[in-house]
Amino acid sequence: MRSEMKPSFTKTWLTLLALCLLSSRALAQDEPRRDAAEAATVGEPSSESASDATRVVRIRQVIELDSEHLRWLRSELGSRTRWFERLAAGMGGVAEERDETSQRLAALEANPDSDPEEIAAVRAKLQELQEDWSLYDVQTDLALKGEKAIRQQLEALEKKISKEQRALGLLTGEIEVALPEKTRPEPTAASPEAAKPVSPRLPVPIPSAEPPPTPKRAQSSSAMTSAQLQAQRVLARKEGEVEKSKIELAEFVERKRALTRQLEFEEGLAENETKEIENLERVVTIFTERLEKYRESGAAAEKIERRERGLREIARVIEERNESSKGRAAYIATLVERLAHLDEAELSVTAAVDAKQEEAVDARRRAKWLESPIHPKNIQHWARERGPRILLVLLAAFLLLSFVQLSARRIARTLVRRRRGSRSTGTGRADTLAFSFRSVSRVLIVVFAVLLVLQEAGVDLKTVLGGAAILGVAIAFGAQDLMRDYFSGFLILAEDQYQLGDLITIGTVTGTVESVNMRVTVLRDLEGRVHFMPNGNIDHVTNRTYAWGRPVIEVPVAYDEDVDRVMDALVQIAKELGQDPAWEGKVIGDPEMLGVDKFTEYGLVIKFMVKTK
Numbered sequence: 001m002r003s004e005m006k007p008s009f010t011k012t013w014l015t016l017l018a019l020c021l022l023s024s025r026a027l028a029q030d031e032p033r034r035d036a037a038e039a040a041t042v043g044e045p046s047s048e049s050a051s052d053a054t055r056v057v058r059i060r061q062v063i064e065l066d067s068e069h070l071r072w073l074r075s076e077l078g079s080r081t082r083w084f085e086r087l088a089a090g091m092g093g094v095a096e097e098r099d100e101t102s103q104r105l106a107a108l109e110a111n112p113d114s115d116p117e118e119i120a121a122v123r124a125k126l127q128e129l130q131e132d133w134s135l136y137d138v139q140t141d142l143a144l145k146g147e148k149a150i151r152q153q154l155e156a157l158e159k160k161i162s163k164e165q166r167a168l169g170l171l172t173g174e175i176e177v178a179l180p181e182k183t184r185p186e187p188t189a190a191s192p193e194a195a196k197p198v199s200p201r202l203p204v205p206i207p208s209a210e211p212p213p214t215p216k217r218a219q220s221s222s223a224m225t226s227a228q229l230q231a232q233r234v235l236a237r238k239e240g241e242v243e244k245s246k247i248e249l250a251e252f253v254e255r256k257r258a259l260t261r262q263l264e265f266e267e268g269l270a271e272n273e274t275k276e277i278e279n280l281e282r283v284v285t286i287f288t289e290r291l292e293k294y295r296e297s298g299a300a301a302e303k304i305e306r307r308e309r310g311l312r313e314i315a316r317v318i319e320e321r322n323e324s325s326k327g328r329a330a331y332i333a334t335l336v337e338r339l340a341h342l343d344e345a346e347l348s349v350t351a352a353v354d355a356k357q358e359e360a361v362d363a364r365r366r367a368k369w370l371e372s373p374i375h376p377k378n379i380q381h382w383a384r385e386r387g388p389r390i391l392l393v394l395l396a397a398f399l400l401l402s403f404v405q406l407s408a409r410r411i412a413r414t415l416v417r418r419r420r421g422s423r424s425t426g427t428g429r430a431d432t433l434a435f436s437f438r439s440v441s442r443v444l445i446v447v448f449a450v451l452l453v454l455q456e457a458g459v460d461l462k463t464v465l466g467g468a469a470i471l472g473v474a475i476a477f478g479a480q481d482l483m484r485d486y487f488s489g490f491l492i493l494a495e496d497q498y499q500l501g502d503l504i505t506i507g508t509v510t511g512t513v514e515s516v517n518m519r520v521t522v523l524r525d526l527e528g529r530v531h532f533m534p535n536g537n538i539d540h541v542t543n544r545t546y547a548w549g550r551p552v553i554e555v556p557v558a559y560d561e562d563v564d565r566v567m568d569a570l571v572q573i574a575k576e577l578g579q580d581p582a583w584e585g586k587v588i589g590d591p592e593m594l595g596v597d598k599f600t601e602y603g604l605v606i607k608f609m610v611k612t613k
Contacts, residue, residue: 052171059168062338066161069331073157076324077150084143091136098129128290135283142276146269153265160258167251225377231367238360245353252349256342263335266328273325280318287311382458389456397449404441409434435500436493439517482519484536489518492535498543505542506533548588550611558603567593567606574610586613 105122108114169175291307369375373382411434455461493516498504502513504523509531511523521538523531557566574591577583588611597607 056168056171059164059171063161063164063168065334066157066164070154070157070161073150073154077147077154080143080147080150084140084147087136087140087143091133091140094129094133094136098126098133101126101129131286135279135286138279139276139283142272142279146272146276149265149269149272153262153269156258156261156265160255160262163251163255163258167248167255170248170251225370225381227377228367228370231363231370235360235363235367238356238363242353242356242360245349245356249349249353252342252346256339256346259335259339259342263332263339266332266335270325270328270332273321273328277318277321277325280314280321284311284314284318287314386456386458390453393449393452393456397445400445401442404438404445408438408441411437435515436517481534481536485519485534488535488538489516489520492516492521492538493518497541498546502546503544505544506531506538507540509533548611548613550609552607552609554597555606555608556600556603557606561603563596563604563606567595567608570606570608574608577610587611588613 101122105119105126108119108122166175287307287310291304291311294304294307370377372378413434451461451464454464492498498513498516498521500513500516503510504513506521506523509523509525511525511529511531513521514524514530515522519535521533521535523533525531553570555566555570557563571591571593574587578587578590592609592611594607594609597605599605
């Protein structure tokens with residue numbers, strides 16, 4: 001059976017050897033030429049096409065070589081399966097004969113009348129059968145390991161051919177690389193890519209190494225300049241090239257790993273074949289010694305002829321194993337050479353990926369610079385598009401501030417005149433309201449102007465207002481006293497408790513109101529000292545000049561004076577004061593005489609009151 005397959009086996013190995021030598025020459029001749037062409041003409045389409053063509057030819061040669069080896073492995077698998085079945089059948093026959101001989105020996109030893117020479121002959125035969133069974137066991141185990149290794153190699157080689165075909169399809173364009181969504185350029189409505197149908201894409205494994213984070217690109221809009229749009233397109237193309245080169249590198253690594261695994265399987269088969277040859281040679285040695293013994297002992301011619309036929313069959317198997325071992329050694333040499341070339345090519349592929357990454361980094365840096373707010377063109381574009389509106393907002397804010405500054409007092413006096421009551425006719429209330437109105441108006445105008453300027457400058461007001469709200473809550477919790485001051489100041493102004501120029505007493509401090517707003521009240525006492533009173537700390541106020549006043553006058557009179565005449569004189573003087581043109585309107589009503597208030601050692605004291613404005 002093995003002798004019938006010998007011519008086809010030899011022809012197959014010669015074909016494989018020729019293909020290996022042809023592939024190794026192509027690799028050795030084309031690799032330096034490709035590297036030199038890529039180094040001399042970087043970025044030119046012609047050199048890139050030539051490099052891809054060289055790789056296509058090389059991969060096709062590898063696919064042809066691996067396909068031929070795959071066909072031979074399938075043939076060898078059938079041969080090894082039949083060889084294993086023959087060994088298993090022979091091992092079963094030896095085991096059956098050994099058991100029968102063992103039973104016969106046991107019967108002879110149990111019979112005391114048995115011939116000792118016959119017992120010795122049976123025991124020698126049993127020993128030979130046990131030795132044959134051991135040889136069969138080793139050879140059958142090696143055959144089974146070889147068959148398993150070939151099955152595993154068939155599976156690995158089929159996957160390797162599939163990877164090579166996929167790499168060939170990527171190079172020839174038959175298979176399109178499926179790029180990630182973040183790097184896939186979006187075709188516009190006018191582009192030809194948007195009109196043609198999308199071809200089915202096969203999933204491509206992404207390399208384990210994470211690419212550098214890609215910045216989120218702004219959506220194309222009319223506000224972007226042509227340079228920015230062009231930079232975005234270049235960046236998308238460069239990132240796509242980086243992803244594609246990484247995918248190609250991953251495919252290359254997978255192919256190299258498959259080649260390494262194939263080399264390991266071939267080396268394992270070669271080692272297993274070596275063990276098979278050694279075991280068969282041991283069988284030949286043992287059977288030759290037995291044949292000599294049979295001849296010397298004058299054994300039957302049929303037995304001698306069967307042993308000679310077995311030795312010839314084993315010799316043919318050893319010869320075939322030797323030829324197979326030589327062919328496999330040559331094939332392993334070509335695999336080692338291909339692996340060495342792949343190691344060299346991996347450096348160039350990795351260098352190409354690094355170059356693509358550097359180009360993508362440069363494109364990303366250029367796109368960032370073109371989109372930077374401090375870029376001169378962006379500053380010019382921003383000033384041209386938003387500058388006039390910002391200036392308009394600032395001008396409006398300035399006009400409003402000027403209007404408030406000039407008209408606050410007039411508006412306050414107008415509002416005060418409309419109110420009834422003697423106190424509302426004075427200027428102190430108007431000045432107090434005008435001062436507070438100017439302060440609040442300035443804050444509101446400035447805040448709204450800043451918000452409008454930020455909006456016109458392109459800042460998202462939702463984010464600003466959200467942050468301001470959070471900041472306001474934090475300030476409210478951290479500055480509760482300040483909020484109490486403002487609330488108390490609002491109530492003081494709303495209730496008109498005092499105004500500018502009033503003489504008031506807050507706690508132990510008495511002075512004239514110089515300033516009052518929603519946070520603090522400023523008093524100046526008789527000695528000229530200024531007191532700043534937070535409105536939140538004011539719990540009691542005494543206003544000595546609220547709406548009208550009533551001075552109490554005490555006049556000392558001697559005991560020998562006419563008291564009634566003195567009181568009439570004082571009332572007459574007060575009435576004449578109210579009729580004096582210089583004091584007209586400042587004295588309200590008639591004086592009130594209280595009479596004698598107390599007696600002292602120097603005389604008596606007359607007290608009377610005059611109600612004034």
